[in-house]
Amino acid sequence: MPKPDESPDSGTEKKGITDSVLFSLIGYRLKRVYMQIQPLAQRVLAENDLRVVSFSCLSIITDNPGIVQSELADALQMERSNLVVIIDELEERGLITRKKIPTDRRRYALTATLRGRHLRDRAAAKVRTAEDEVLGWLDEDDRDRLLTILGRLERRTAR
Amino acid sequence: MPKPDESPDSGTEKKGITDSVLFSLIGYRLKRVYMQIQPLAQRVLAENDLRVVSFSCLSIITDNPGIVQSELADALQMERSNLVVIIDELEERGLITRKKIPTDRRRYALTATLRGRHLRDRAAAKVRTAEDEVLGWLDEDDRDRLLTILGRLERRTAR
DNA sequence: TATTGTTATACTCTATAACTATA
DNA sequence: TATAGTTATAGAGTATAACAATA
Numbered sequence: 001m002p003k004p005d006e007s008p009d010s011g012t013e014k015k016g017i018t019d020s021v022l023f024s025l026i027g028y029r030l031k032r033v034y035m036q037i038q039p040l041a042q043r044v045l046a047e048n049d050l051r052v053v054s055f056s057c058l059s060i061i062t063d064n065p066g067i068v069q070s071e072l073a074d075a076l077q078m079e080r081s082n083l084v085v086i087i088d089e090l091e092e093r094g095l096i097t098r099k100k101i102p103t104d105r106r107r108y109a110l111t112a113t114l115r116g117r118h119l120r121d122r123a124a125a126k127v128r129t130a131e132d133e134v135l136g137w138l139d140e141d142d143r144d145r146l147l148t149i150l151g152r153l154e155r156r157t158a159r
Numbered sequence: 160m161p162k163p164d165e166s167p168d169s170g171t172e173k174k175g176i177t178d179s180v181l182f183s184l185i186g187y188r189l190k191r192v193y194m195q196i197q198p199l200a201q202r203v204l205a206e207n208d209l210r211v212v213s214f215s216c217l218s219i220i221t222d223n224p225g226i227v228q229s230e231l232a233d234a235l236q237m238e239r240s241n242l243v244v245i246i247d248e249l250e251e252r253g254l255i256t257r258k259k260i261p262t263d264r265r266r267y268a269l270t271a272t273l274r275g276r277h278l279r280d281r282a283a284a285k286v287r288t289a290e291d292e293v294l295g296w297l298d299e300d301d302r303d304r305l306l307t308i309l310g311r312l313e314r315r316t317a318r
Numbered sequence: 319t320a321t322t323g324t325t326a327t328a329c330t331c332t333a334t335a336a337c338t339a340t341a
Numbered sequence: 342t343a344t345a346g347t348t349a350t351a352g353a354g355t356a357t358a359a360c361a362a363t364a
Contacts, residue, residue, distance in 0.1 A: 016223075017223050017233075017234045019222065021221075021222060021283050022215060022219065024287070026196065026306070027196040027200050027290060030192055030193040033313060034186065034190055036312070041184075041186050059178070059181050060177075063178065063179060070321080071176060077191075078355080079355070080322075080323070080324090081323085081325080081358095082355065083323090084325080104321095104322085105322095106321065135312070137311055138311060145304055146185070146305070149297065149304060150188045150191075150192055152297060153192045153293055154191055229346080238332070238333060238334085240346085241332065241333085243348080263340080263341070263345085264341085264345095266344090
């Protein structure tokens, strides 16, 4: 059963270099594709003075008004200590607000402002377009399949 | 046409938190899956005193005897300056050898030793097993589909 | 006691610039 | 003049430990 034609032996193949063993590891493959997309996203987000991580924060805050920092850190799988400066900046720029929660004065409710929500929407559209530079090579079926399969892999986060 | 049943609205969903906009961006999704796999690979490689990057180097050198550092840097898409200490360590541990190339004395031919090749093989097997902790949720078809689709996305590196 | 936000700090990764020896 | 390997260094990104306020 001869495979259609697909990749002859393996990946890279710039000047006869092979990475056939690495090529069979998904971690390696995922990273390579991610590293193709990441700089594109970075570039378009920078046009709005956003980094990938601050855009992610703004996006989740937009979709979850009233979320607190430890929940946000949890959602983005990062340390809450590293969130502080990011949240500070988003607040200073008037993209989000921090509001005391009366019932638990340790926590602050984070909410996106109108400006923040609009910026999020514009930025998200730009990132989507940027991603298409890479994704463009896929037809609709492949795109759906990829997202579905990634979804199955993401299921177990807590383990 | 109602989709089978799949993900209700979006991702995370730990405590009502939604990331529906981010969820539609593949960069975000790829990173999340990669970040699930990476620590597992890191852990098993550490058992052999290897980091992900040093394992990658050892693996490519094993498969490409005589490769030189700048080619290796190119294959792994990293700066050649950052390769130096890694190559140094692999050589000190007797996993690879550096040999002057008579025709161009600026370059050194890198070749894996027998020990290096064996370590690579053992380590690769471990990583494969570790990845299965995540990949296990996929059937064979999905696994093939994922690798095929990633292959299509990787095609354009030079652009 | 435990948790939230915070600060300070360390550690890893990656990027850049400059040097040397060769070509 | 350009390239391979090297060095040193700077900058992100991430992780850890400890603290004050609050629960």
